[in-house]
Amino acid sequence: xxxxxxxxxxxxxxxxxxxxxxxxxxxxxxxxxxxxxxxxxxxxxxxxxxxxxxxxxxxxxxxxxxxxxxxxxxxxxxxxxxxxxxxxxxxxxxxxxxxxxxxxxxxxxxxxxxxxxxxxxxxxxxxxxxxxxxxxxxxxxxxxxxxxxxxxxxxxxxxxxxxxxxxxxxxxxxxxxxxxxxxxxxxxxxxxxxxxxxxxxxxxxxxxxxxxxxxxxxxxxxxxxxxxxxxxxxxxxxxxxxxxxxxxxxxxxxxxxxxxxxxxxxxxxxxxxxxxxxxxxxxxxxxxxxxxxxxxxxxxxxxxxxxxxxxxxxxxxxxxxxxxxxxxxxxxxxxxxxxxxxxxxxxxxxxxxxxxxxxxxxxxxxxxxxxxxxxxxxxxxxxxxxxxxxxxxxxxxxxxxxxxxxxxxxxxxxxxxxxxxxxxxxxxxxxxxxxxxxxxxxxxxxxxxxxxxxxxxxxxxxxxxxxxxxxxxx
Amino acid sequence: xxxxxxxxxxxxxxxxxxxxxxxxxxxxxxxxxxxxxxxxxxxxxxxxxxxxxxxxxxxxxxxxxxxxxxxxxxxxxxxxxxxxxxxxxxxxxxxxxxxxxxxxxxxxxxxxxxxxxxxxxxxxxxxxxxxxxxxxxxxxxxxxxxxxxxxxxxxxxxxxxxxxxxxxxxxxxxxxxxxxxxxxxxxxxxxxxxxxxxxxxxxxxxxxxxxxxxxxxxxxxxxxxxxxxxxxxxxxxxxxxxxxxxxxxxxxxxxxxxxxxxxxxxxxxxxxxxxxxxxxxxxxxxxxxxxxxxxxxxxxxxxxxxxxxxxxxxxxxxxxxxxxxxxxxxxxxxxxxxxxxxxxxxxxxxxxxxxxxxxxxxxxxxxxxxxxxxxxxxxxxxxxxxxxxxxxxxxxxxxxxxxxxxxxxxxxxxxxxxxxxxxxxxxxxxxxxxxxxxxxxxxxxxxxxxxxxxxxxxxxxxxxxxxxxxxxxx
Numbered sequence: 047x048x049x050x051x052x053x054x055x056x057x058x059x060x061x062x063x064x065x066x067x068x069x070x071x072x073x074x075x076x077x078x079x080x081x082x083x084x085x086x087x088x089x090x091x092x093x094x095x096x097x098x099x100x101x102x103x104x105x106x107x108x109x110x111x112x113x114x115x116x117x118x119x120x121x122x123x124x125x126x127x128x129x130x131x132x133x134x135x136x137x138x139x140x141x142x143x144x145x146x147x148x149x150x151x152x153x154x155x156x157x158x159x160x161x162x163x164x165x166x167x168x169x170x171x172x173x174x175x176x177x178x179x180x181x182x183x184x185x186x187x188x189x190x191x192x193x194x195x196x197x198x199x200x201x202x203x204x205x206x207x208x209x210x211x212x213x214x215x216x217x218x219x220x221x222x223x224x225x226x227x228x229x230x231x232x233x234x235x236x237x238x239x240x241x242x243x244x245x246x247x248x249x250x251x252x253x254x255x256x257x258x259x260x261x262x263x264x265x266x267x268x269x270x271x272x273x274x275x276x277x278x279x280x281x282x283x284x285x286x287x288x289x290x291x292x293x294x295x296x297x298x299x300x301x302x303x304x305x306x307x308x309x310x311x312x313x314x315x316x317x318x319x320x321x322x323x324x325x326x327x328x329x330x331x332x333x334x335x336x337x338x339x340x341x342x343x344x345x346x347x348x349x350x351x352x353x354x355x356x357x358x359x360x361x362x363x364x365x366x367x368x369x370x371x372x373x374x375x376x377x378x379x380x381x382x383x384x385x386x387x388x389x390x391x392x393x394x395x396x397x398x399x400x401x402x403x404x405x406x407x408x409x410x411x412x413x414x415x416x417x418x419x420x421x422x423x424x425x426x427x428x429x430x431x432x433x434x435x436x437x438x439x440x441x442x443x444x445x446x447x448x449x450x451x452x453x454x455x456x457x458x459x460x461x462x463x464x465x466x467x468x469x470x471x472x473x474x475x476x477x478x479x480x481x482x483x484x485x486x487x488x489x490x491x492x493x494x495x496x497x498x499x500x501x502x503x504x505x506x507x508x509x510x511x512x513x514x515x516x517x518x519x520x
Numbered sequence: 521x522x523x524x525x526x527x528x529x530x531x532x533x534x535x536x537x538x539x540x541x542x543x544x545x546x547x548x549x550x551x552x553x554x555x556x557x558x559x560x561x562x563x564x565x566x567x568x569x570x571x572x573x574x575x576x577x578x579x580x581x582x583x584x585x586x587x588x589x590x591x592x593x594x595x596x597x598x599x600x601x602x603x604x605x606x607x608x609x610x611x612x613x614x615x616x617x618x619x620x621x622x623x624x625x626x627x628x629x630x631x632x633x634x635x636x637x638x639x640x641x642x643x644x645x646x647x648x649x650x651x652x653x654x655x656x657x658x659x660x661x662x663x664x665x666x667x668x669x670x671x672x673x674x675x676x677x678x679x680x681x682x683x684x685x686x687x688x689x690x691x692x693x694x695x696x697x698x699x700x701x702x703x704x705x706x707x708x709x710x711x712x713x714x715x716x717x718x719x720x721x722x723x724x725x726x727x728x729x730x731x732x733x734x735x736x737x738x739x740x741x742x743x744x745x746x747x748x749x750x751x752x753x754x755x756x757x758x759x760x761x762x763x764x765x766x767x768x769x770x771x772x773x774x775x776x777x778x779x780x781x782x783x784x785x786x787x788x789x790x791x792x793x794x795x796x797x798x799x800x801x802x803x804x805x806x807x808x809x810x811x812x813x814x815x816x817x818x819x820x821x822x823x824x825x826x827x828x829x830x831x832x833x834x835x836x837x838x839x840x841x842x843x844x845x846x847x848x849x850x851x852x853x854x855x856x857x858x859x860x861x862x863x864x865x866x867x868x869x870x871x872x873x874x875x876x877x878x879x880x881x882x883x884x885x886x887x888x889x890x891x892x893x894x895x896x897x898x899x900x901x902x903x904x905x906x907x908x909x910x911x912x913x914x915x916x917x918x919x920x921x922x923x924x925x926x927x928x929x930x931x932x933x934x935x936x937x938x939x940x941x942x943x944x945x946x947x948x949x950x951x952x953x954x955x956x957x958x959x960x961x962x963x964x965x966x967x968x969x970x971x972x973x974x975x976x977x978x979x980x981x982x983x984x985x986x987x988x989x990x991x992x993x994x
Contacts, residue, residue, distance in 0.1 A: 151760070152876045196709050207707060223969035229945035232906040233681060233872045235670050235720055235953045236962060237992050240973050242716035246709055263764070286625070290737070293810065294768045336767065398707045402626045432706040471703035479709045488710060495697035499714050499981070506980035507973070518711050 047132035048088040052109060056091050056135070059101050064141075066090040075119055075136055078127045079183075083482060085128035087114070090136040096216060096224060096255045102137065103253070104222030112512045113137040115249035117159065117191030120183035122396070123481030125195065125248050125517055134515060137253060139190045146256065150175050153261040154213065154230055159190025159254050166259070175261040178205040178297075182383070190254045196246035198477030200379070203431040204297045205262060207477065208245060214258035215241045220251070220508040230258040243503070248479055249514040251507040263336035268297075269343035270332050270372035271351065274325030274362040278405035278430065281329050283359045285431050288331065291350040295343065298332035300379050301408075301435075302427035306386070307378065313388035314381040320374070323362035329430075330379050332372075382427055382436075391448025392440040393456060395463050399472035401433040408435060411466045415439050418462055419455065434476040437463060464491060480518045489520030521606035522562040526583060530565050530609070533575050538615075540564040549593055549610055552601045553657075557956060559602035561588070564610040570690060570698060570729045576611065577727070578696030586989045587611040589723035591633065591665030594657035596870070597955025599669065599722050599991055608989060611727060613664045620730065624649050627735040628687065628704055633664025633728050640733070649735040652679040652771075656857070664728045670720035672951030674853070677905040678771045679736060681951065682719060688732035689715045694725070694982040704732040717977070722953055723988040725981040737810035742771075743817035744806045744846035745825065748799030748836040752879035752904065755803050757833045759905050762805065765824045769817065772806035774853050775882075775909075776901035780860070781852065787862035788855045794848070797836035803904075804853050806846075856901055856910075865922025866914040867930060869937050873946030875907040882909060885940045889913050892936055893929065908950040911937060938965060954992045963994030 057065045066072060067089045076085040091113070093099045106113050112134035116126045128134045143160035150173040157166055163177075163184040170177045181187065181199040191197075193215065198207045205211065213230035227241050244254060275281050281301045288296050304326050310317050321328075333343040341349075344365060354360035366372035386392060399407050412424040421442025428435035439459050441451045464474045468491050480488050489497065497520060504511075504519045531539045540546060541563045550559040565587070567573045580587050586608035590600045602608045617634035624647040631640055637651075637658040644651045655661065655673040665671075667689065672681045679685065687704035701715050718728060749755050755775045762770050778800050784791050795802075807817040815823075818839060828834035840846035860866060873881050886898040895916025902909035913933050915925045938948045942965050954962050963971065971994060978985075978993045 149876070152874075196713075198707055202707065209713075219969055219973065221972070223972065224967075225969040225973065226967055227970075230874050231872050231945075231947050231950075232875065233672055233676065233903075233908045233950040234947040235949045235951055236947050236966065236970075237954055237974050238721055238725070238977050239670075239683075239716055239719070240970060242713055243977075245713070247712055251712075291811070337765070398705050400626075400704050401706065402623070429707075434707045471705075473705050473708040473710050475709045476705075476707040477709055480711055492710065493698075493700055495693055495699040496701075496710075496714060498695070498697065499693065499699065500711050502980035503712050503717075503977065506976035 053089045083124035083127040086132035087128045092138045094141045115253040117188030118186035122478040123483040125481030157189045161189045178262040195479045216256040248518045265334045268334045269347045270366040272320035273329040278408045297334040299431045300330040301430040303425045309385040313385045320364045321362040395437040396478040397467045398434040398476035399470040527563045557598035557601040560606035561602045566612045568615045589727040591662030592660035596952040597957035599955030631663045635663045652736040669953045690730040739808045742808045743821045744840040746794035747803040752882045771808040773905045774804040775904040777899045783859040787859045794838045795836040869911040870952040871941045872908040872950035873944040
């Protein structure tokens with residue numbers, strides 16, 4: 047545990063308001079939200095300005111104190127949990143929560159790291175724009191965390207991950223210097239793109255203090271459809287058809303197995319299947335227009351679905367007749383995680399493969415996993431157009447003690463699934479990052495060139511190894 | 521000069537076909553195409569496969585031989601010219617010129633580094649697609665060079681720079697290891713994005729051997745308009761209006777001063793102004809559709825221009841009535857460099873500032889430069905929507921000896937223009953890179969944090985400093 051006299055040094059520069067030491071106030075921030083990783087910390091450092099962050103980092107470098115940058119603490123991979131031995135302090139960015147500027151004219155918002163995603167959503171909406179990235183944790187997740195984990199979500203197909211939405215970054219590097227790259231330049235070839243390096247670095251190369259973010263036009267009209275298809279290959283053919291006929295207006299394209307739909311209908315009160323026919327696979331499509339020109343999204347989506355029926359790609363389909371129905375369709379998608387949890391213990395994987403290989407992967411990896419681990423059932427759902435699915439392997443029916451099953455089988459199943467992903471040329475982390483959860487698997491599976499590059503960059507930026515120790519870099 | 525017995529070691533692994541030593545064959549590749557930088561090299565190493573590149577790099581690392589990666593040798597900043605003392609060998613990628621795969625279904629082409637841009641254009645077109653990046657040097661520029669310089673062009677507004685079009689990279693790192701990141705993954709959060717680091721690294725961190733590139737749908741219909749406006753601010757207002765009314769279909773939006781148009785009309789035979797009215801500024805707009813749905817691009821562009829007249833943003837406009845007229849409009853834009861050269865000696869700057877600041881920059885920087893350097897005339901043209909203009913300062917009328925004027929005034933004018941760019945929060949290299957031409961200015965103007973990061977990354981990847989010595993990193 048970091049000693050009190052060390053903590054006092056930080057109090058001296060940040061003031062009492064800037065250093066949280068009450069164990070009750072610290073408690074919510076030392077474990078991850080899913081309760082899988084448990085840490086300890088003598089204090090949470092909570093600077094209020096970029097200069098205070100720089101002073102904090104400089105002092106930490108001088109004293110050799112490891113820092114764990116933290117936003118909303120909503121990591122899926124234990125990326126923001128401090129070490130269990132209390133050897134680090136938490137560097138919280140939550141007090142830096144100003145939207146420094148928001149220009150609808152320039153479609154740009156400059157947000158400090160502690161701005162909560164839903165706050166940004168609201169501010170953009172009030173200005174007649176939107177920030178086109180959202181996820182379940184939007185009420186807690188912060189801009190700094192979203193940037194540092196290159197967050198994804200359901201709108202990546204059209205708008206990209208955070209990487210595509212970040213136009214500039216301000217960060218404090220491990221030596222305490224301020225990297226001032228906030229100016230939103232569309233073109234900038236002044237050497238290595240430091241901004242890109244900090245996006246997705248999980249706070250291991252320094253700490254993001256602010257970001258310039260791209261806004262999108264508000265949605266003027268939308269159409270949401272539920273489509274039943276026979277196979278994931280048909281789902282991909284439907285996506286390509288939609289892209290050809292509807293262009294960039296396809297905002298969402300989510301795929302799930304009929305079995306997964308069954309879990310939702312079984313566990314989530316008030317849900318019902320949007321279509322009559324039982325098909326093996328389902329697709330949720332959203333088409334958005336920024337203006338009210340004719341033909342509108344419903345008419346255009348209808349034409350695309352007509353073509354899909356003609357080509358025998360689609361079996362059945364329903365277009366939401368109104369906003370309430372559209373919300374009901376999306377509610378099914380948004381309840382998948384909860385329904386899967388209610389269904390019983392499972393191992394969940396956030397993986398990606400090249401889009402063209404995804405249909406085969408969804409079918410073959412599930413069959414192979416069920417064969418290799420008798421009694422388990424496997425399936426996947428997610429963002430087909432991004433080549434990103436959430437692949438689940440559920441414990442055999444009647445498994446009472448989930449944690450015991452995971453303890454016994456987890457490592458073998460992890461290895462099995464990740465090997466399949468690597469064989470398909472994919473990534474063992476599509477959108478959740480590496481954190482501490484996937485570090486060993488990254489070490490096992492990454493090519494020597496990639497591992498050497500990761501380590502060399504880490505050492506170059508953070509020779510003392512003080513930034514988010516134990517995360518990401520194997 | 522590298523000794524013959526060293527060159528022989530490379531002949532031993534690449535064969536005589538893989539090592540060019542005839543001075544006549546080497547001559548075209550040791551100077552830059554504009555004749556500003558002159559180098560020497562005992563040999564051009566020309567491996568034909570990724571394995572041969574890896575073997576070459578390993579041997580160079582072992583022998584401590586510096587390598588200058590080279591594609592089409594079309595750098596604007598001396599980025600591919602070897603050192604004048606002959607201390608390095610050229611590593612040409614031109615023999616690696618296979619398109620390994622091209623899938624119209626997946627909108628993806630996997631190209632080796634030596635594939636020439638126009639060859640890729642043609643291959644994509646034959647498959648019913650297009651590669652949406654083009655530039656003047658397309659008949660020589662190679663994929664490896666385009667990736668390594670994060671090339672731009674006139675389609676960046678819609679499709680982004682190379683960075684946005686590269687979905688995967690294969691490269692040989694300075695230790696001879698192969699970074700195999702060719703799989704096109706839309707989402708991949710396995711730590712630092714090495715691919716992004718190699719894009720725009722100008723061959724200083726290793727050598728790109730292949731890239732997976734995103735293709736776009738072919739153009740089914742296009743409309744090209746020439747619009748006369750009063751100010752750059754009106755031009756930006758027109759762009760915003762077009763974006764609102766035409767969405768992502770705005771493919772080109774180029775701005776130039778009436779004076780610049782005058783140079784074209786004066787020097788380039790067969791050109792004429794597309795509009796009757798003389799306005800202080802001009803805009804060239806292209807709107808493209810991938811399908812033939814109604815209303816087509818001409819009708820939609822017409823509505824947008826009608827709104828622009830109503831809002832008094834536009835003064836006069838002409839929509840090309842046919843392909844020949846569209847080509848004639850574009851020919852004016854494509855002749856700007858030639859016309860500027862014919863007009864007399866000038867210093868040319870490739871700079872960017874935030875888009876919102878560009879209208880003011882275009883006017884104020886020109887006025888300030890003319891005041892600071894009496895007799896000169898300054899103006900800019902280029903990609904307003906990207907915040908990227910090519911800013912020119914022309915020698916006083918009657919200056920006979922251009923090189924002498926540049927020798928006398930160049931450094932002071934460089935510093936003046938770059939200071940103005942930095943004051944506006946911009947970049948001294950928008951799309952051409954740093955190479956050797958802008959290295960000193962980068963050292964003078966970059967923040968300490970940026971410089972330290974550049975140097976740390978360079979040392980981490982290339983501790984011996986063997987890759988493209990003397991370029992980019994100050």
